[in-house]
Amino acid sequence: MKKRMVKTMMILLIFMLGALTLTGCGEKAASAEDAYGKLKERGYVIVGLDDTFAPMGFRDENQELVGFDVDLAKAVFERVGLEVKFQPIDWSMKETELNSGNIDLIWNGYTITEERKEKVAFTKPYLENRQVIVVLGDSKINSKKDLEGKKVAVQNGSSSYDAVNKEPDLVASFAGGEPIGFDTNNEAFMDLEAGRSDAVVADEILARYYIQERGIDKYKVLGDDFGREEYGIGLRKKDVELLEKIEGALDDMKKDNTSSQISEKWFGENIVK
The missing domain is CATH 3.40.190.10 (Periplasmic binding protein-like II)
Known part of the structure; x- marks a missing residue:
């Protein structure tokens, strides 16, 4: 009787461990999904920025967020078909804010470095500095x-x-x-x-x-x-489709001079790469 009970308990334990493993794998697979589909359902994307970084993204005399990167992001996501919302963040915590899901992008004079490439995916550079x-x-x-x-x-x-x-x-x-x-x-x-x-x-x-x-x-x-x-836009590494959409919009904006017009507004000349 005892042997039968022990055998039954072992079978149940193996079953439970297997279920937990499958659940963990499912959660891992879900967490690895590109966010673009969910963003399309939600209807907007959240850009994290330092709201004191003039002229890229900062507050004007009316406390409205303005700047070169603000205008560029609005133009990009108008083409992508998403509303863009800007979220001021502690700049020293930007990668943590991104990878924890509090923001969807880092876009505010964000310099491309090898160290940062280990934490985030970057678009092609769009400005030199x-x-x-x-x-x-x-x-x-x-x-x-x-x-x-x-x-x-x-x-x-x-x-x-x-x-x-x-x-x-x-x-x-x-x-x-x-x-x-x-x-x-x-x-x-x-x-x-x-x-x-x-x-x-x-x-x-x-x-x-x-x-x-x-x-x-x-x-x-x-x-x-x-x-x-060089400046680039930072995304979570899994968000490959979102990155492609952004780069596609930026390429189109170079061809039709939208990005050069935004640059001339803020810098008096076209400095977009």
């Missing part, structure tokens, strides 16, 4: 070497932060032995203006726009920089 060093107009800092012993500000989690830290010997020479991190580029520039920082490293596209708005004579952009880079 470089990491420039900005100081006040009367500063005696004229080169990278002059940053030794100085306070250098960057945005946390940004490509600027990564670019600066690729030169560890130089970083070790900064005051405090590391760059000063801020949640936004605006805060970094305000710290520079207040004289608490000596220099800011930032995306040239943002820096040039910021300088133009605040006064060209107030700042100086050094000839040295921390490298050139």
